[in-house]
Amino acid sequence: MSRRLKVSAIIAVVVCCCFFSNWANAAEDANAFGQLLDKIRTYDYGKSRADLTRISDMIRQSSGKPEIKEIEKQLDEFLKSDATYAAKQFVCQELSVIGTEASVAALAPMLTNDKYSDMARYALERIPGEAAGEALREALGAVSGSAKIGIINSIGVRGDKKAVGLLSGVISDFNQMASISAVAALGRIDDPCAVEAIAKAVGKETGKLRTAALDSYLRQAEWLAAKGQKDEAFTMYKQLYAPIESLPIRTAAVRGMILTAGDKTSETIVEILKSGDKPMQTVAIATLKDIATTDVIKAVAEQLPTLATEQQIQLIAMLAECGERAALPAILAAAKSAEKTVRIAALYAIGILGDTSTLEVLEQAAITTSGPEQRAAQESLYRLRGADVDRAILKKLAEAEPKARLELIRSCDRRNITAAAPELMRQAKDADELVRIESIKALRNLAGEGEMAGLVELQLAASGTERGELEKTVVAVGRRIPEDKNPAQKVLAAIPTVKDLDAKCSLLSVLGKIGDPAALPVLREGLNDKDDKIKDAAVRALSDWPTAEPAEDLLKVAKESANAVHKAIALRAYIRLAGLPGSRTAEETIKMYEEAMILAPSATEKRMVLAGLANVGSIEAMRTAAGCLADTELKQEAEAAVVKIAYSTIQKNPQEAKELLRKVLTGTTNESIREQSQKLLNQGK
Amino acid sequence: MRQFKKISRRGFLQKVTGAAAGALSFPYIIPSNVLGANLPSNRLTLGCIGVGAQGTWNMKEFLAKDEARVVAVCDVDKRRQMDAKREVDLQYGNSDCKMYSDFRDVIARNDIDMLSIAVPDHWHSIPAIMGARAGKDIYGEKPMARTIRESRAIADAVRRYGIIWQTGSWQRSVWHFRQACELVRNGRIGKVHTVEVGLPTGGTRGQEPVQQPPEWVDWNFWLGPAPWKPYRGVMHWHWRWMMDYSGGQLTDWAGHHIDTAHWGLGLERTGPVEIEGRGNFPKDGMYNVPSEYKITARYANGLIMIIANDRQLPNGMGVCWYGDKGQLHVTRDQPIKARPESVLNEVIGPNEIQLYKSRDHQQNFLNCVRSRKETISPAETAHRSISVGLLGEIAMLTERKLRWDPEKEVFINDDEANRLLSRPMRSPWHLYI
Structure with a gap:
């Protein structure tokens, strides 16, 4: 035998083996599937559905493979068996996904059986192809009541054009629900004869049936419009715009007319706005956003002064929302309206549609008006868009009168114009106190590292309220400077040069709030200062520190200070710092709280400790908190802490956690604590 | 991640x-x-x-x-x-x-x-x-x-x-969710390539026997368009763990966190083009919605959205957007987390995208009823949010990668998946009753 023949023979043997093996496997699978199907014949609700799941899995795994045909065949056969309702329902659901025209023969007879009609539809509605459609149409003539309605609905969902005649006949059925279903189903069929039948019902019927017909009519009009037949759709909508129709129908009609008017859109909207029909005017205005072209906006904006106050306001808001600048002249005119509410609406709208050219209008309104009108002008100054607006505001700021400057400074702040910082530093030295204060507040958000030295200088020179505002600004700017750039550098540099004690204390105060580690030595030194004012400022500054770094310093003050106020401030700060995140272990944190508990002079501080402990998810913390359960002054906080900690410890230390929880449960009078404890105790059962 | x-x-x-x-x-x-x-x-x-x-x-x-x-x-x-x-x-x-x-x-x-x-x-x-x-x-x-x-x-x-x-x-009416979305929409974390959506993990329950429905409930009306099933002691609230009535935590929360993810990306009026997923559907018991799930959706712009129960995601519950300049995570009852953290100090200027503002969801509805303006969470947007959840459900049920046309809202070349886009309703109920 030649080498080629040998290879061919081997390949032939392998192919045959594979074929027979696959055939054998397929036969085996079909057999296994059949056995499984047999097992679920007696399946009922409330019983294990494990075998149902296995069947679903097998079906899914066979999807798209040749064996799915055999599976479908077995499912079809199953429907003819004496299996339970529940089992057949399950099989119909499976067939709804994988069923083909082959399953129609098994499902069709079920349609005319009231008990099984719904489940048969479940599959047939989804099975594509003419056979399923034909089965539903044939069954329609043979059923009544609920089954009939169901079949009508399924025909509608399938959009079966061949059923239009049958459904048209059902509209005059004595069963109104069937009639409604029929007209609703016709609304789902893309066919001119369906539109004709619906139009007939709209003209002839009354009540609920007509309402359903109108809905179908509208849906058909939408389809026509979507297919590009806008003229036909417009005619249908215009027919429903008649005053005898209900408000919802007229609403839909007006919307439809506007959306299908094509090159007559402006004309159509203007006609409705001129009609004096307020509800329809409102609908037209609301529809504007869907067709907001420049020409339409211009035409509509021209109608603004002719409308009633309420429609004017609505139109102004809509013009703003459309964002079409062609409406701006009309909006600016409305800002001078005799009606205050119209002016307010216009001022808000200018903020959206305006630009640099409208800055003056808004600035003047912000200065000369009050209340809601002023707020509208201010808000618009803050939101005005355009690349040049910020620059124009800055330019005005340098030249304006104090009252106008106040508004412009606020605008710089709200608009986040960081380039305004140098000018604001200049304004912060203005002769007008209000201008100075407003500038200092704005610098809080806008100043950067470059302004820090100047701000510290201002802080030292200021007094009273102004110094207080400057302190807040220096802190805010300092906190924005990255740690590696020494945020407190300018403050620290100023300290040696300051002679005035109050000014020095002011600097120490900001150091504590900025939290730059480079400032800690200065504050520690302050703790030992011979001057009580400096010492006091240092204690308070360390107490404000944003991280846990000065915890030990504060503990020392709490333990050793001769000043009772300092002791109290330091202890409370120490308890706060113990609750801040850091690299400490839970044990170290608990130790901090335990020390604080020992030092705590009153129940108030002890409660603070318990509140902090409650956030430490460890059994040791739970134990410490439980140690306070017997103290009547602390009982409530201790119970709350134990329960809170239990949520994170009960899995890891169930025995001890439960023991402590039982202790809480035995002694508590708080219903919520009792419920939570019991719930936690029940978890392990 | x-x-x-x-x-x-x-x-x-x-x-x-x-x-x-x-x-x-x-x-x-x-x-x-x-x-x-x-x-x-x-x-x-x-x-x-x-x-x-x-x-x-x-x-x-x-x-x-x-x-x-x-x-x-x-x-x-x-x-x-x-x-x-x-x-x-x-x-x-x-x-x-x-x-x-x-x-x-x-x-x-x-x-x-x-x-x-x-x-x-x-x-x-x-x-x-x-x-x-x-x-x-x-x-x-x-x-x-x-x-x-x-x-x-x-x-x-x-x-x-x-x-x-x-x-x-x-x-949408909770300020820090808006803030997070505005930061992402304005490119503060760069071009977003991936978004993770963490939703709750579901549970299971044993079988419950068939029983008489309580006399104060109209069980047939409760079932309505769903397939007929006898009452088994589970109705209020827990309907959401049964496929006949809900899709579980996935579809329950899609209207929250998937909605937020879309809001931050400006994808509220479209949908993914491809989706695949795997779910752990309980093999037995009364509940049959997936308790654990992981879905991957790809959008036309290349963005990948990963939706999973919280235990399968590094940041747990909430939405985490990953961009080429950083990442940002938002969830309930927690401050926004960002990398770099400086993103959180960013201010959105007047010339940038300003998202719809509402601090009270019901009040926003009432305001809009009066003004006839669109609400902060309109129907089309909500439709697009749940669509992702439901597409994920269909992907898990078919166990294959599906291609989706977000314009026509149909699966491409997949008849079986397309059948799952709607459900036959029990008579006499239908959509236009």
């Missing part, structure tokens, strides 16, 4: 048009209090359909607003009807609130301007579409619907009848 470290040093048509000018209000342009929205003569009437846990919560929010008047409560559970009526009557000091068992009777009342709908997911679409057809403005609970087709039908009806729709995706 890296986890964040701990932080170191840093809300009626006729009433509108017929009312005094002073009663008008403008959401996010003119504050409602400026124009006197609280005039008693101008109260908007509300009917509450579904007054279970969430429905009652929403109802109480409306009860706290002077400009709204709850006049009807509806539930298939008579006990809940009575509880809700008691709450309403207590608030108003009268006994005017009417009780209903059939939502159609509430919708038929011409003196009701608005509806609050908070019913099980499989019941969302029918009252919503019927309410829209009756011209009622609607505060509807998320998710929009149980299927993508039903959800689309709601959004279409809302647009058709020009009604005001607010979805119960209230995170």
Whole structure:
């Protein structure tokens, strides 16, 4: 035998083996599937559905493979068996996904059986192809009541054009629900004869049936419009715009007319706005956003002064929302309206549609008006868009009168114009106190590292309220400077040069709030200062520190200070710092709280400790908190802490956690604590 | 993807048009209090359909607003009807609130301007579409619907009848969610390539025997369009763990965190183009929604969205966007986390994207009912949020990568998957009843 023949023979043997093996496997699978199907014949609700799941899995795994045909065949056969309702329902659901025209023969007879009609539809509605459609149409003539309605609905969902005649006949059925279903189903069929039948019902019927017909009519009009037949759709909508129709129908009609008017859109909207029909005017205005072209906006904006106050306001808001600048002249005119509410609406709208050219209008309104009108002008100054607006505001700021400057400074702040910082530093030295204060507040958000030295200088020179505002600004700017750039550098540099004690204390105060580690030595030194004012400022500054770094310093003050106020401030700060995140272990944190508990002079501080402990998810913390359960002054906080900690410890230390929880449960009078404890105790059962 | 470290040093048509000018209000342009929205003569009437846990919560929010008047409560559970009526009557000091068992009777009342709908997911679409057809403005609970087709039908009806729709995706009215989205939208973390959405992990439950439904509940009405099943002791709240009525935590939370993810990316009016996922569906027991799930969706711009239960994501619950310049995570009851942290100090200027502002979800709805402007969580947006969740569900059920056309809203070349876009309804229920 030649080498080629040998290879061919081997390949032939392998192919045959594979074929027979696959055939054998397929036969085996079909057999296994059949056995499984047999097992679920007696399946009922409330019983294990494990075998149902296995069947679903097998079906899914066979999807798209040749064996799915055999599976479908077995499912079809199953429907003819004496299996339970529940089992057949399950099989119909499976067939709804994988069923083909082959399953129609098994499902069709079920349609005319009231008990099984719904489940048969479940599959047939989804099975594509003419056979399923034909089965539903044939069954329609043979059923009544609920089954009939169901079949009508399924025909509608399938959009079966061949059923239009049958459904048209059902509209005059004595069963109104069937009639409604029929007209609703016709609304789902893309066919001119369906539109004709619906139009007939709209003209002839009354009540609920007509309402359903109108809905179908509208849906058909939408389809026509979507297919590009806008003229036909417009005619249908215009027919429903008649005053005898209900408000919802007229609403839909007006919307439809506007959306299908094509090159007559402006004309159509203007006609409705001129009609004096307020509800329809409102609908037209609301529809504007869907067709907001420049020409339409211009035409509509021209109608603004002719409308009633309420429609004017609505139109102004809509013009703003459309964002079409062609409406701006009309909006600016409305800002001078005799009606205050119209002016307010216009001022808000200018903020959206305006630009640099409208800055003056808004600035003047912000200065000369009050209340809601002023707020509208201010808000618009803050939101005005355009690349040049910020620059124009800055330019005005340098030249304006104090009252106008106040508004412009606020605008710089709200608009986040960081380039305004140098000018604001200049304004912060203005002769007008209000201008100075407003500038200092704005610098809080806008100043950067470059302004820090100047701000510290201002802080030292200021007094009273102004110094207080400057302190807040220096802190805010300092906190924005990255740690590696020494945020407190300018403050620290100023300290040696300051002679005035109050000014020095002011600097120490900001150091504590900025939290730059480079400032800690200065504050520690302050703790030992011979001057009580400096010492006091240092204690308070360390107490404000944003991280846990000065915890030990504060503990020392709490333990050793001769000043009772300092002791109290330091202890409370120490308890706060113990609750801040850091690299400490839970044990170290608990130790901090335990020390604080020992030092705590009153129940108030002890409660603070318990509140902090409650956030430490460890059994040791739970134990410490439980140690306070017997103290009547602390009982409530201790119970709350134990329960809170239990949520994170009960899995890891169930025995001890439960023991402590039982202790809480035995002694508590708080219903919520009792419920939570019991719930936690029940978890392990 | 890296986890964040701990932080170191840093809300009626006729009433509108017929009312005094002073009663008008403008959401996010003119504050409602400026124009006197609280005039008693101008109260908007509300009917509450579904007054279970969430429905009652929403109802109480409306009860706290002077400009709204709850006049009807509806539930298939008579006990809940009575509880809700008691709450309403207590608030108003009268006994005017009417009780209903059939939502159609509430919708038929011409003196009701608005509806609050908070019913099980499989019941969302029918009252919503019927309410829209009756011209009622609607505060509807998320998710929009149980299927993508039903959800689309709601959004279409809302647009058709020009009604005001607010979805119960209230995170949009919580300031730090808005702030996070605004930062991401304005490129503060660069171009976003991936977003992780962490949702809760689900649970399981053993089988429960068939039993008589409580006499105060109309079980057949409760089932409504869902396939008929006997009562088995599980109904209120826990319906969401059964596929006939809901998709579990995934679809329950899609209207929150997937919505937030979309908001931050400006993807609220589109959807993914590809999706795949794996879910752990309980093999037995009463609950059958996936308890654990991981879904990957790809959008047309290349962005990848990973949606999973919290235990499978490095940052757990919430939304985490990853950009080429940093990352940002937002969730409930926690401050925003960002890398670099300096992103959090960024201010959004007037020339940048300013997202819709609302600090009170129900108030935003009331404001919009008066002004006829779109709410902060409109129907189309909510439809797109739940679509991702439902697409993920279909991907898990078919166990294959699916290609999705977000314009036509159909799967490409996948008949089986397309069948799962809608569900046949039990007679006599249908979408346009």
